[in-house]
Amino acid sequence: MKSAVIAGASGFIGAYFRAGFAAEGWQVRTVGRNDATADAVWGDTPAITELLDGADVLINLAGKSVSCRYTPENKAEIVRSRTETTAELGRAIAACATPPRDWFNASTGTIYRDARDRPQDEDDGELGSGFSVEVARGWEETLAAADVPATRKIPLRMTIVMGPGGGVMRPFNNLARLGLGGRMGDGGQKYSWIHVQDLFRAVLFLHERREITGAVNIAAPEAVTNAELMAGVRRVNRAPFGVPTPAWLLKMGAVLIRTETELVLKSRWVRPGKLEDAGFTWQHPELEGALADIAGRRNAQDGTVYSQ
Structure with missing residues (x-):
């Protein structure tokens, strides 16, 4: 039986990976902050080493959410929660008699510059500047x-991960239902995304292809604009209209909801070059189908009926 160790398994993506590996017949063990729910806890490096010894794959998803105000305290914790956990995993693997074959460590497509002129891939993508980019650089x-x-x-340079269990779809759906699901800013900023099912499938794909090395962009082949994204969200929520939100109003609202406007105003245009070149096939290559799938699963969970 193959085995996977997931660090940071309590979040939306981690929960999906736990279920996904179990469904594939893998043994799954976890590293986290709470010894009541995790098999080993941060700070207990010998216990983490014991989990990792003989494992096939390590998936590290640990890190404080970036959906918060960038106060000095939050910025320090965003950095610390990524770099210290990654460093500890490195020490644990180094102590293994039989170390994991693969270590997939979360990173972010936000490492690239604000791009509206062309997509950024692993070979010729240009790294950006600012706090989010510094976090990604430090992580990698x-x-x-x-x-x-x-x-x-x-390093998995993940774009925005979408799925029925959480992630970015919850606030977008809520905005649409309130009639606020219009374009954000000028609406022209690019939005690269990935369905959580394809994120999981991409990790399995990469595990089987030893020839692929270095950072890998994790995105669907179709990037859309923010205006197109919000139009799709309105359709699946049957919202007849959505009030546009100009940049100045977003900046005011971000203070109230304690987040940063960069999360919606930066143009993230990421091309999954290595996956495309290796022949990966997406279950959800287009936004419309991905949103319909997410809405259908969500409504099935809460007992409502969905029809496109």
Whole structure:
């Protein structure tokens, strides 16, 4: 039986991965903050080493959510929660007699610059600047510094992950139902995304293809504009209209809901070059179908009936 260790398994993506690996017949063990729910806790490096010894795959998703105000305290915790956990995993793997074959470490497509002129891929993408980019660089540099020669290390430069269990869809759906699901800013900023099912499938795909190395962009092949995204969200929520939100109003509202406007105003145009070149096929390559699938699963869970 293959085995996977998931660090940071309590969130939306982690819960999906736990269920996904179990459905594939893998043994799944977890690293987290709470010893009542995780098999090993941060700070207990020997226990983490014991979990990792002989495992096939490590998936690290740990890190404080970036959907918050960037106060000095929050910024420090965003960085710390990523770099310190990644460094500890490196130390744990180094102590393994039989280290994991693969280490997939979360990163972000936000590492690239604000791009409206062309998509950014792994070969010629241009890194950006600012706090979010610094976080991503530090995260990937910590992974690169881990001395684990027997383990392949792949930063997963994930775009916005969408799914029925949470993630970005919840606030977007709520905005649409309130009649506020119009374009944000000028609506022209690009929005690269990935259905959580395809994120999981991409990890399995990469695990089987040893020839792929280095950072991998995790995105659907279709990028849309913010205006197109919100139009799709309105359709699946049957919202007849959505009030546009100009940038100045977003900045005011972000203070009230304690988040940052960069999360919706930055143009994230990411091309999944390595996945495309390796022949990966997406279950949800287009936004319209992905949104319909998410809405259908959501409504099935709460007992309502969905029809397109």
